[in-house]
Amino acid sequence: MVSHNVVERSVQMGEAPGMISLNSYIAGYLPGSGDNAVFNLLRLQPGIVAAGEQPNDLIIWGSYEGTSKVKYDGMTIWGLKNFNDNISAVNPFMSKNVAVFKGGYDVTHDDLVGGVVEIAGKTGRRDRAGVNLFLNNETINGMVETPLSERSSVVLAFRQTYYNLFEPEDIDFSDSRDLEYKIDVEPEYRFRDxxxxxxxxxxxxxxxxxSMLFGDDDFSYSARQERQQNIITQTTSEENHQYGGALFWGENFKNGDRLKLQGSWSGLNSTYGVRRYIENxxxxxxxxxxxxxxxTKVDEGALKVDYQFQRKAKNxxxxxLELVRDHLNITEDSSDMERISSDFEGYRIAGFLQNKMLLSEHFELKAGIRMNHSLYTSKSYLDPRVELKYKLGQNIKLNAAWGQYHQFLVKSSLFDETDNFRYTWSLADGENIPVMNSQHWVGGVTWADNDLTISLDGYYxxxxxxxxxxxxxxxxxxxxxxTGQxxxxxxxxxxxxxxxxxxxSYSVGRAEELFPYFPEQQYRRAPHDQRHELKMAALVHLFKDIHVSATYVFGTGFPLYANYLSDRFTEPDYNRLDLALVYRLxxxxxxxxxxxxxxxxxxxxNVKYSSFEQIPLDQLNTAYIDAEAVDFTPLVFLKMRF
Structure with missing residues (x-):
């Protein structure tokens, strides 16, 4: 008799260096199972930082923001800001399987110096029509799937917040609670996709x-402080609009060959505004x-053809071949005067050749080379990559990988005059903005039988x-x-x-950086560096219809530097326990x-990575606003399938 259980054997490791395979169905039984189910599952995996509570732009093996990519059905998820941690840019109703490549991946993947997360969307039911409804105390989510023929189907899904999720007390002022004059804050928030x-x-x-998607994520707040002589007011707003589409055709031939043709295009429009004034x-x-x-308007389109031969058992x-177009438009106004207006467009052609060789029953070698020719920089870039896998007995798998990687659409960091830290997209031209390049060294060992898995992964x-x-x-x-390491x-x-x-899972690591403006000219901890992180998860099936789960994350925190020149920082710990109870109807x-x-x-x-903003109140006092702070949050949900 063949049977299954919804939570068992949902995570697989050791199939390739630095790779994790996830069945996202398990995410529905984890705490916070609603609108952030996929990323709640991702954040509990080793090597993916949970302490930052980044709902989309994941920190994988010390990667900077913008150097790792999340893809849904081949479309780039640019990362809606998602000021509410409980809502991610991928609808959990639409997610099927998730593959995580933390590093050392082969030449068939995108041009990045960080990691890759590939989310495969649902193809829809072909037996009968169905309706899925999800309602909690933050959003409403609905999905309709219906067959159009014996082999085809269509799926539609929509989510939206139905009230303002932020209250004035949700905005935290770190190090400013003892201010003589109170600060009043009015936040507003809306999400839909x-x-x-x-x-x-x-x-x-x-x-x-x-496949198509659209997302809209808007957050703003107004902070006001009344003093004896004046009133200080600051209004900050950020609006993010994401959109995209993908076309895919995969053909399996009778001789075992496989052909994949894919076209994708996605973009992000982001508007960030700050207005501060003093009324005397x-x-x-x-x-x-x-x-x-x-x-900032950024979009990327790609056409890709991928052919795999299966004619020889040992090779x-x-x-x-891939054609990629990157487009970036940035405008910046200050006091109604245009300071920056730039428009960049770059094309590149990428080709790869790879061979997987079965050297013996237990030993596999995969070697390939990826070449990019950038029409924007008028240069070519070669990236060789090698992967080794050895199976020792029935339960032990050894693997290792080395590879070189380039990235052409990058995120540049910005320290402004008030010591606030932000990231903005840039298109590498090879001169003012260099093409990022990286080398990955990865090694691991996995021991697994039917119900126990032990895995170790090391990287540089x-x-x-x-x-x-x-x-x-x-x-x-x-x-x-x-530079960084x-x-x-x-x-x-x-x-x-x-x-x-x-x-x-337990992760220990270090992410360091070196810039010419550092006074000591030595490697310093990067803003996203975290030394230790411990994660635990338990999902228990009680009786017939009850699932109880708990997750716990402890991290030693990020270095919060006083300013861009100082090497002095604070490092508060991260500590979070989540609980859930699910009853199946x-x-x-x-x-x-x-x-x-x-x-x-x-x-x-908990302090979240890159989530706070400094407001200079006067020469001596500064308020630190954490606009993303989520304290104790109860979520009640009802999910129905017709």
Whole structure:
């Protein structure tokens, strides 16, 4: 008899160096299972930092923001800001399988110096129509799937917040609670997204689909402080709009060969504005201090053909060709005067050749080379990559990989004159903005039987070509090029039995950077560096219809530097316990779940990566606003399937 359980054997490791395979169905039974289910599952994996609580732009093995990529059905997820941690840019109703490549991946993958997460979307039901509804105390989510023929189907999904999720007390002022004059804050927030997908699948596994998505994520707040002589007011707003589409055709031939044709295009429009002014009560006059607005439009389109030969048992050649177009438009206004207006467009042609050689029953060698020719820089870049896998007995797998990687669409970091730290997209031209390049060294060992998995992964990555803008004042800005390195070890232990699953992961690592403006000219901890992180998860199946789960994350925190020149920092720990209870409903024509999640059940105050902003109040006092702070959060949800 063949049977399955919804939570067992949902995580697989050791199939390739630095790779994790996930069945996202398990995410529905983890705490916070609603709108952030996929990323809640990702953040619990070794090597992916959970302490930053980044819902989209993941920190993988010491990678900087923008150097790792999340893809959904081949489309780039640029990362809606998602000021509410409980809502991610990927609808969990639309997610099927997730593959994580932390580093050392082969030549068939994108041009990045960090990691890659590939999310495969659902193809829809072909037996009968179905409706999925999800409602919690933050959003409503609905999905409709219906067959159009015996082999084709269409899926539609929509999510939206139905009230303002932020209250004034949700905005935290670190180090400013003892201010003589109170600060009043009024926040506003809205999120919504839409997915559509048409699929056609043959009996031999050949697949055709068209997939589209749209997302809208807007957050703003107004901070006001009344003093004896004046009133200080600051309004900050950020609006993010994401959109994209993908076309895929995969053909499986009778001789075993496989052909994949894929076209994708996605973009992000982001508007960030800050207005600060002082009203003098004595003279009844208004004095503007800051009035900036930055609009960034970034999009990427790609056409890719990938052919794998399967004619010889001991050699599996694979070839591919890809055309990529990157477009970037940035405008920045200050006090109604245009300071920056730039428009960049770059094309590149990428080709790869790879051969997987079965040297023996236990030993496999995969070697390939990827070549990029950038029409924007008028240069070619070669990236050789090698992967080794050795199976020792029935349960032990050894693997190792080395590779070289380049990245052409990059995120540059910016320190402004008030010591705030932000990232902005840039297109590498090889001169003012260098093409980032990296080398990955990865090694690991995995021991697994039917219900126990033990895995260790070690890595070292060196990166060159970081770009950082330091704005010393409104009239002075310098551009610096830096280098970085990261190295560490992941340990993972997972046990499945009788419908239950438990896992623990521990990561130790270091991410360092060096820029010419550092006074000591020595490697310094990067802003996203975290030394230790421990994660634990337990999913227990009680009786027939009850699932209880708990997750715990402890991290030693990030270095919060006093300013861009100082090497002095604070490092608060990260500590979060989440709990969940799910009851499976089974009525005559309706299936579903009723659940309760307690996020941050111990109400521990946590600092999130790149989430705070400094507001200079006067020469002596500065307020630190954490606009993303989520304290103890109960979530009640109802999920129904018709």
């Amino acid at each position: 839409f997915n559509a997908k048409y699929s056609w699948q043959e009996d031999d596994g050949s697949l055709f689909y068209v 009560l004595r003279f009844n006059r208004m004095f503007p201090r800051v009035d900036n607005e930055t609009v 599996v050649p694979r070839i591919g 990555k060196s990166v060159e070509g970081f770009t950082r803008y330091v704005r010393f004042s409104q009239s002075r800005e310098e551009v610096y090029e830096g 990261s190295y560490g070890l992941d340990v993972f232990l997972k046990k499945d039995f009788k419908g239950h699953t438990f896992w623990t 089974s009525l005559s024509k309706i299936d579903g779940e009723l659940g309760l999640s307690l996020l941050n059940a111990l109400d521990h105050y």
